[in-house]
Amino acid sequence: MPKASLNNWVSAKGELSGAGNKPCVVTPKQMELVSRLDKQTQRSSQNVWFLREAMS
Numbered sequence: 001m002p003k004a005s006l007n008n009w010v011s012a013k014g015e016l017s018g019a020g021n022k023p024c025v026v027t028p029k030q031m032e033l034v035s036r037l038d039k040q041t042q043r044s045s046q047n048v049w050f051l052r053e054a055m056s
């Protein structure tokens with residue numbers, strides 16, 4: 001979601017709510033999934049760059 005769209009939505013709806021004052025909790029499994037996704041994204045970006053260089 002573009003940042004401007006999120007800002008417009010928050011302005012229209014008021015403050016975001018739902019979690020109260022509870023801190024965010026991230027499980028080890030969630031951290032592992034984020035790490036895997038980040039590595040996969042980096043590999044994909046490198047592959048795209050390599051292909052673009054090869055085609056030029």
